[in-house]
Amino acid sequence: MIRFEHVTKRYGAGSAPAIDDVSMEVSRGEFVFVVGASGSGKSTMIRLATREITATQGSVLVAGRELRGLPDRRVPALRREIGVVFQDFRLLEGKTVYQNVAFVLKVLGSKRHTVKQLVPETLELVGLEGKAGRLPHELSGGEQQRVAIARAVVKKPAILLADEPTGNLDPETSLDIVTVLDRINKTGTTVLVATHDQSIVDDFKKRVLELKDGALVRDEQQGGYLRNQDFDHGSGRRAADAG
Ligand SMILES: Nc1ncnc2c1ncn2[C@@H]1O[C@H](COP(=O)(O)OP(=O)(O)OP(=O)(O)O)[C@@H](O)[C@H]1O
DSSP: OOEEEEEOOOOOTSSSOOOEEEEEEEEETOOEEEOOTTTTTTTHHHHHHHTOOOOEEEEEEEEEETTTTGGGGHHHHHHEEEEEEEOOOOOOOSSSSHHHHHHHHTTTTTOOHHHHHHHHHHHTTTTTTTTTTTGGSSSOOOHHHHHHHHHHHTOOOSSSEEESSTTOOHHHHHHHHHHHHHHHHTTTTTTEEEEOOOOHHHHHHHHHHHHEEEEEEEEEEETTTOGGGGTTTTTBBBGOOOO
8 A cells, every 4th residue: 555665765966865765564454653753754754655755766656556657647646545634734714614625526526416425424524513614713723633634535545644633733632633533544544644742652552663864763563562573674564464
């Protein structure tokens, strides 16, 4: 579903790698946290997976596509399979909650009855039933992030990527937001969350990938067996989960 094979990303020719020879694989339906200090490469990993940027070396495979060689004309089809959520919610301020979410489907050319069915269903999934008519500035930070999540998943992407989704939220609201992401994962969506919020990572017993100076230094299932016992840094494929 998401596979990095010896991926290195340098933003400038002579600069230190932001991602340094990273190999990893996230299978369909997994929930994974990516952790690491500021500047460790978390956002770069996400931007590589959306093909906002391309790898300097190595291969990035997402939803069956190799992204470095992917022609620009095929990027929109890739992006249909990926929902992205950011720290700042990036909502359309003049549009209601409903319109913010419906907008995505309209751009994709969805039929009116599809929009009418999917938008309320998605608002309910993220816990925003009853808020469809509100404008973003009439919502709390947590509610705004729920709108952003609804907007990311309304097209039913195979993969949801979240870059510091709780960065602007208090601890309790952060917990609620990750609970929403967990609920979305349980519908079958692969979820990857970049965060430096250790308490969130501790609360949800999920697989954790840790980056340090761009290198992958840990791949571990929380509260269960240690993933890195069967983690082969050379190939990036884990014996227990090679599919
Ligand atoms: N557009 C860019 N141009 C040049 N260097 C960049 C660019 N984006 C990121 N970097 C550098 O790449 C490295 C990794 O940055 P990245 O944003 O991926 O880290 P991060 O773990 O997401 O950090 P943060 O938690 O602060 O967002 C850093 O050294 C950063 O300065």
